[in-house]
Amino acid sequence: MLDAQKQAYGDGLDPTCLHPYMWVCKSHYYSSDLSYYNWPYAFGGLFARGLIVKYQEMGKEEFVPKYKEMLHTTTVASVEDTASVLGIDLTDEAFWISALETAKSRIEEFIELSK
DSSP states (O other): OHHHHHHHHGGGSOGGGOOTTHHHHOGGGGOTTOHHHHHHHHHHHHHHHHHHHHHHHHOHHHHHHHHHHHHHHTTTSOHHHHHHTTTOOTTOHHHHHHHHHHHHHHHHHHHHHTO
16 A cells, blocks of 8 residues: 555555555545445546457557547547447447456466466
């Protein structure tokens, strides 16, 4: 936790104010009753994983210009319209499953390497 704070805040945080147990005392991170707080993190994390899948499907040459267009669109459009720039339908369960599959493969890799 101390290393994470040093990396995140650099010289902007007084070293005497580092908190080794910050993750423990922030119970709202773990409360399923606070979906308004946690939902954006879950959505963003899965959406980013889905973008990785799109990149792999499309390849760099096709993906990068569309990705830049998508980033611009985030300032002027709904999340659904923003995702559609890359051909993503947020109501399509297959998109979310593909995102979760990337996490599954990383978990399986970790388990194998930890044997």
